[in-house]
Amino acid sequence: MTTLETSGKGTVPAAGATAPAAGDALGQPVSKHPRRARLRLIGELALFLGPALALFLTFVVYPVISAARYSLYQWNGVEQFSDATFIGFENYARALFGGTDPATKDAFTTAYTEPFQAAFTHTIAILVLSILIQLPLGLLIALVLNRRFPGRASVRVIMFAPYVLSEVIAGTMWLIIFDPNGVATELMHAIGLNPPAGGWLEDQTWGFWTVFFIITWKYIGLAVILFLAGLSGVPQELQDAAAIDGASWWQTQWRVNIPLIGPTIRIWVFLSLIGSIQLFDMVWVLNQGGTTGQYSTIATYMMQIGFFRSDWGFGSAIAVIMFMLSFAVALFYMLVVLRRDNTDRVKKVKRA
Amino acid sequence: MTHFRRAGAMVALGTSAALLLAACSSDPEPETSGSSDTTSSAASGDDPVTLTWWHNGVAGDTGENTLGDYWDKVAADYTAEHPNVTIEIEQIQNEDLQRTRIPTALQSGDAPDIFQQWGGGELAAQAEAGYLMDLSEPLAADVERLGGAIAPWQADGVTYGVPFQFAVEGIWYRPSLFEAAGIADEPTTMDELNDAVQKLKDADIIPIAVGAADKWPAAHWWYNFALRSCSQDTMNADTAALDFSDPCWLDAGAQLEEFLGTEPFQDQFMSTVAQTGATSSAGLVANANAAMELMGQWNYFVYEGFTDGSEEGIQALHDDLDWFPMPATASGEGAPTASMGGGDGFSCYKDAPTECADFLSYLVSDDVQRGYVEAVGGMPVAPSATDAITDPVLQEIAAASSEAEYVQLWLDTLLGPNVGGALNDGITAQFAATGDAQNTVDLMTAAAATQ
Numbered sequence: 001m002t003t004l005e006t007s008g009k010g011t012v013p014a015a016g017a018t019a020p021a022a023g024d025a026l027g028q029p030v031s032k033h034p035r036r037a038r039l040r041l042i043g044e045l046a047l048f049l050g051p052a053l054a055l056f057l058t059f060v061v062y063p064v065i066s067a068a069r070y071s072l073y074q075w076n077g078v079e080q081f082s083d084a085t086f087i088g089f090e091n092y093a094r095a096l097f098g099g100t101d102p103a104t105k106d107a108f109t110t111a112y113t114e115p116f117q118a119a120f121t122h123t124i125a126i127l128v129l130s131i132l133i134q135l136p137l138g139l140l141i142a143l144v145l146n147r148r149f150p151g152r153a154s155v156r157v158i159m160f161a162p163y164v165l166s167e168v169i170a171g172t173m174w175l176i177i178f179d180p181n182g183v184a185t186e187l188m189h190a191i192g193l194n195p196p197a198g199g200w201l202e203d204q205t206w207g208f209w210t211v212f213f214i215i216t217w218k219y220i221g222l223a224v225i226l227f228l229a230g231l232s233g234v235p236q237e238l239q240d241a242a243a244i245d246g247a248s249w250w251q252t253q254w255r256v257n258i259p260l261i262g263p264t265i266r267i268w269v270f271l272s273l274i275g276s277i278q279l280f281d282m283v284w285v286l287n288q289g290g291t292t293g294q295y296s297t298i299a300t301y302m303m304q305i306g307f308f309r310s311d312w313g314f315g316s317a318i319a320v321i322m323f324m325l326s327f328a329v330a331l332f333y334m335l336v337v338l339r340r341d342n343t344d345r346v347k348k349v350k351r352a
Numbered sequence: 353m354t355h356f357r358r359a360g361a362m363v364a365l366g367t368s369a370a371l372l373l374a375a376c377s378s379d380p381e382p383e384t385s386g387s388s389d390t391t392s393s394a395a396s397g398d399d400p401v402t403l404t405w406w407h408n409g410v411a412g413d414t415g416e417n418t419l420g421d422y423w424d425k426v427a428a429d430y431t432a433e434h435p436n437v438t439i440e441i442e443q444i445q446n447e448d449l450q451r452t453r454i455p456t457a458l459q460s461g462d463a464p465d466i467f468q469q470w471g472g473g474e475l476a477a478q479a480e481a482g483y484l485m486d487l488s489e490p491l492a493a494d495v496e497r498l499g500g501a502i503a504p505w506q507a508d509g510v511t512y513g514v515p516f517q518f519a520v521e522g523i524w525y526r527p528s529l530f531e532a533a534g535i536a537d538e539p540t541t542m543d544e545l546n547d548a549v550q551k552l553k554d555a556d557i558i559p560i561a562v563g564a565a566d567k568w569p570a571a572h573w574w575y576n577f578a579l580r581s582c583s584q585d586t587m588n589a590d591t592a593a594l595d596f597s598d599p600c601w602l603d604a605g606a607q608l609e610e611f612l613g614t615e616p617f618q619d620q621f622m623s624t625v626a627q628t629g630a631t632s633s634a635g636l637v638a639n640a641n642a643a644m645e646l647m648g649q650w651n652y653f654v655y656e657g658f659t660d661g662s663e664e665g666i667q668a669l670h671d672d673l674d675w676f677p678m679p680a681t682a683s684g685e686g687a688p689t690a691s692m693g694g695g696d697g698f699s700c701y702k703d704a705p706t707e708c709a710d711f712l713s714y715l716v717s718d719d720v721q722r723g724y725v726e727a728v729g730g731m732p733v734a735p736s737a738t739d740a741i742t743d744p745v746l747q748e749i750a751a752a753s754s755e756a757e758y759v760q761l762w763l764d765t766l767l768g769p770n771v772g773g774a775l776n777d778g779i780t781a782q783f784a785a786t787g788d789a790q791n792t793v794d795l796m797t798a799a800a801a802t803q
Contacts (some may be wrong), residue, residue, distance in 0.1 A: 076770065076803060077455060078474075079481035094802070104801045109388075110791070111774065111798030117366040180620035181631045198622030202565065204786060287565050291622055292784045307451065311802060 024250070066325060070316035077312040085315070091317035112305075115293050116318065119301035122208060126297070127276035128213065131269060134216055138223030139265070143253050145224065146231045156228070163221030171285030173215050175201075201286055207294040211286060218282060223268050230264030231257055265342045270333050277326040298322045366634050401705045403438055403439040404464040406453065407698070408446040412657075417443075422727040430714050437707050450474075458483045458701075465704035469513040469697045471504030471760050473768020480698070484512040494716055501733045504761040505697050513547035517722060518695030518794050519649040519731035520753045521572065522677045529557050529643040538676035542611075545679045550613035551614040552643050558618045561633035561642035563626030564783045568764060569633060570621075571779040572646055573611065574792070575763045576678045578604035583685035584758055593765055594800035596793050600685060605680065605789025608782055618642055622784050627654050634658065638669065646678065648694065649731050649749050658780065675745050677752045687757035694762040695733065767796075774799035 071091050075084035093099045095116045098109035145156055162170060178185050178200035188195045196203035200210045234257055242252045258265075280299035283289055288304065289296030296304070302322065306315015353498045405427065409419030416477060421445050427439040435636035438513040442464070444453055449468055458478065469475055476486050488495070488511045493509055495502055506514035525538075529547070533555040539545040552559040565568040578587070582803060590598055617626065617637060634651060636642035638658035645651065659665035680688035698715065700708035714720060721737035724730055731750060738750045753759065764772030778795040781787030787795075 074802065076477060078458070078477040078483075080459065083481065104798065106802065107794055107798035111795045176629075178623075179629070179631050180618075180623050198784065199620035202620070202622035202784070204784070209602065287625075291565055291780045292786050309773040309799070311799075314802070341493060 048303075067316045067319045070313055071320050073313045075312045077310045081135070085091060087313070091314045092321070094314060095317055095321065112314070114298070115305075116298075116301060118291070118293055119296040119298050122295055123277060123279065123297045123299075125208070126212060126279060130215070130219075130276050134220055134272065135265070135269070136225055137216070137228055138220050139258065140221070142224045142227035142231060143257065156224075159224050160221040161295060162218050164223070165218075167218070167281035168277075170214075170218055170284050171282050175286060178210060194304060202291060202294070204292070204294050207290050209340070211283060211295040214286070215279070215282060219272075222271070222276060226264055226268050230261030234260045266337055266341060270330070270338065273329050273333060274326055277322065277329065311316050358547040374587065386795075398434075399709050400438065401442060401719060402434050402438045403466060403705065403708055403711060405441045405466040406444055406449060406457075406464040407441070407468050408444060408449050408696075410443045410445050411626060417731075418728050422724060425727075426715060426720055426723075429720075430711055434707070434710075437711070439711070463701040463703075465547055465701050465708045466536070466698050467701065469505065470697035470765055471513065471515065471695070471697060472765035473772060474510055474765070475505060475699070477768060479507045479510070479512045483702055485702050485704055485708065486512045487513065487700065487712065488625065490706070494713050498716060498733050499735060500693065500759065504695070504766070505699075513697045513699035514712050515695040515697035515733045516716055516721065517697075517730045518733045518753070518759075519749055520677070520691035520693035520756060520759055521648040522648065522675050522749065522752060522766055523646050523679075523690070524637060524651055524655070524673065525644040526637065526640050526672055527638065527674050528672045529640060533643070538674075540676075540678045541679050542681045546611075546614055546616075548644075548752050549614055553615075558636065558642035560616045560618075560644045560646070561624070561636040562617045562621050562645070562783075563624050563633035564617075564621045564780060565624055565793075566626045567776045567780045569626045569647070570783045572692065572762075573777040574604055574608050574779040574782070575760075575773075576646070577607040577611075577681065577693055578686075578763065579678075579690050580604075580681040580686045581684040584690070584760075587760060591763070594767070594771060594796075594803075596796050596800075601793050601796075602789050603684070605779075605782060605792050608779070609789060612783065629792070630764050637668055640672070649746065652743075652745065653729065670743075670745070673745065675748055677756075688755045689755060691752060691756040691759050692762060692764055693753065693756075693759040695731075700740055770803055771796055771799045 006349060028068060070081070070084075072088060073081070073084040074087045074090075075081060094108050094112050096113065098105040099114045145152060145159065165173075179185070180199055184200060185195045194204035196210075198204060198206070201207050203210075208238060238256050238260070239252055242256050247255065278299055279297045280303070283295060283297050283300050284303065286295070290301035293301070293304075298318065299322065302318040303313050305311050305318065309315075356674055365613075379708065405423075407423055409417060409421075411420065416542060423441065427441060431437050431439055450470065454463070457467075458481070463483065475484070482505070488509075491511060491514060494514065498514070501515055501518040502511065505511060505515055528551065533551040535548045535551055537544075539548050549559040562569050562573070562707040568793055578601060581603040582590070582598065582617055586598050586600055590601070596706055618633075621633075624636075627634050629635055630639060633642070633645055634647075635653045635658055637645045638655040647654075652673075655664050656667060658671050677689075677691060698712055700712065710727050716734060718734050721732040721734040722740040725732050725737055725740040729743070729746070731746065731753070732740070735754070738754070741747050741750055760766075766772070767775060774795040778787055778792030782789065
């Protein structure tokens with residue numbers, strides 16, 4: 001937003017005059033009837049912002065506050081909430097370090113803290129691995145697909161197809177493929193190997209990696225399509241200039257194309273971070289995070305414990321922790337990484 | 353969780369969204385009985401009353417809905433006799449009904465008058481929150497008539513619901529595979545069962561199928577070991593007090609571990625679901641790839657779902673499908689003939705009109721129960737309705753129910769979603785070899801400490 005405004009001021013004054021008008025209407029009497037203009041402004045704001053704001057307050061802000069409230073109670077979801085017992089931050093303590101009561105600390109550590117830590121670890125592992133594996137892979141595919149070759153359009157469509165599929169359909173499909181008697185098992189047998197002993201998804205070691213493979217398959221399409229869009233915005237002249245300077249294909253990519261789609265990559269990383277923290281539907285369809293939680297995420301654990309175990313207060317505490325985590329990551333990333341894109345442009349405009 | 357098990361072929365398992373949608377969208381419009389349009393006050397002189405009724409009889413994959421159709425008929429018959437009563441029915445998919453619709457409706461204070469009730473811990477929690485009508489008085493005669501099966505629908509001696517179906521579980525098996533492995537008789541003790549498992553393995557047949565991916569089918573093995581190792585008194589007292597320090601609970605896990613050590617189950621049983629697809633545990637048995645499965649009576653209809661649906665196909669399956677009660681263990685405090693069981697019932701909301709109780713009384717009357725057996729093939733609660741069962745296998749199950757010294761409600765249902773869920777998680781971990789017998793007891797104890 002700031003970039004738009006600053007760039008507007010720098011080059012096109014006419015546009016700059018209308019842009020601040022929205023905020024400074026009082027200082028600039030554009031109408032003969034300032035009061036009517038003000039009413040009109042309020043009317044417009046209410047008309048355009050009202051519905052969105054109402055939806056946001058009802059379906060985002062109110063649930064977040066409710067969850068924070070529920071998380072301070074011991075509530076089974078059956079009795080009226082007014083009958084629930086207030087226990088302060090005990091639910092959080094139970095999730096993070098087994099609770100404050102020494103009598104139940106050991107039991108709670110095994111029953112609650114460890115599964116939560118496992119879910120937390122899986123979520124963070126997916127977050128980190130997504131960036132470590134999906135970023136280079138997606139970039140490589142995008143660079144290859146950016147070249148002209150016969151059948152490029154079809155390959156692009158195929159790459160993007162998994163992303164378009166609904167999570168439930170894709171999940172069910174992979175369940176069938178990774179069935180004990182499914183295609184994947186047959187394939188392994190055909191080349192003389194044994195599939196994971198406990199089953200593709202249920203094996204304690206392999207379960208997580210199978211799920212990570214499925215997630216990569218599912219979401220790599222988004223990375224590729226974003227990077228391709230970014231690459232299409234890189235001016236052809238730069239590539240021509242690099243070619244004249246005798247740069248190889250790799251050098252052109254490494255020194256020209258990739259630096260120029262930096263902002264796109266950083267936005268993808270942002271989407272990937274948030275998506276990883278909130279990962280739910282795919283993992284849920286693949287048997288709810290695993291029968292022993294071997295590939296559970298924070299979101300599936302929250303669903304298991306809050307909804308299916310009727311431990312609503314504890315589930316809400318998990319939800320709040322998840323909210324805090326994604327909020328902190330998003331804020332940090334916005335402030336530290338994405339700010340760079342904004343200031344970059346301002347500098348460029350000033351120089352121009 | 354527990355209640356994925358549902359009478360027969362109408363189980364629309366929630367794994368596929370398409371199935372779910374199909375199940376949810378079937379017949380959403382409430383069906384009002386036409387016969388109540390006639391003069392409402394002339395016959396009985398009572399004020400017109402509307403009863404809303406939520407049940408889980410939805411159409412299955414085939415579009416058939418025998419249970420839903422039968423409840424429509426029951427409502428129509430009742431309103432014909434009581435012209436002042438109108439019954440509005442809503443058919444809701446089982447998991448939606450139990451996990452979302454009923455809890456939300458009860459919270460909001462605008463609940464249906466009659467709704468599905470699975471009994472046990474959930475009923476106790478609802479009763480404690482004051483949502484349920486006390487049926488002890490109006491249904492006193494029925495409570496007497498129905499006998500012990502009603503216990504899970506009571507809390508602290510007060511009747512809060514009535515079951516219309518109740519049955520014990522046991523082991524389904526394929527006699528042809530037993531024959532191929534040279535097993536002459538149905539196993540009656542664990543030693544004989546272990547022996548049969550070995551013979552089947554020697555004959556290259558999967559001895560027992562279990563759908564451990566759904567957790568509860570695996571958990572039922574532990575329940576049955578607990579049933580044998582804990583005395584009835586211990587079981588009743590401990591599950592009420594949520595105290596699992598008695599060594600018999602640990603022993604159940606130890607017995608399970610010993611049994612798991614004989615490797616009686618199919619490969620990759622942790623990845624096997626119970627009811628969906630040919631590689632599910634039910635599919636393995638229905639296609640004669642596995643010899644045995646521990647399941648309730650509903651699996652009879654689940655197996656039928658794997659045939660081509662023709663009369664001959666179902667008959668061929670029935671000819672090669674039999675049932676025996678869970679074998680007795682060598683030791684333990686529990687009665688060797690005790691059985692695990694469960695059922696379905698209905699409760700009245702606290703603000704429901706008094707006609708609600710009267711309708712439930714009608715619903716479990718001998719005639720309606722007999723009709724239920726004939727129309728749906730279910731297992732009736734009313735003892736005098738059991739003579740309506742004509743199928744030999746279902747007769748066998750009914751006989752096992754009545755001969756059992758006592759019938760114990762599914763432990764996860766009895767303990768409620770929290771402790772029961774912890775129990776199932778613990779048992780599943782034992783199946784996956786990531787937890788031991790002590791871990792199962794610890795998880796239950798921890799969950800009990802949070803409520």
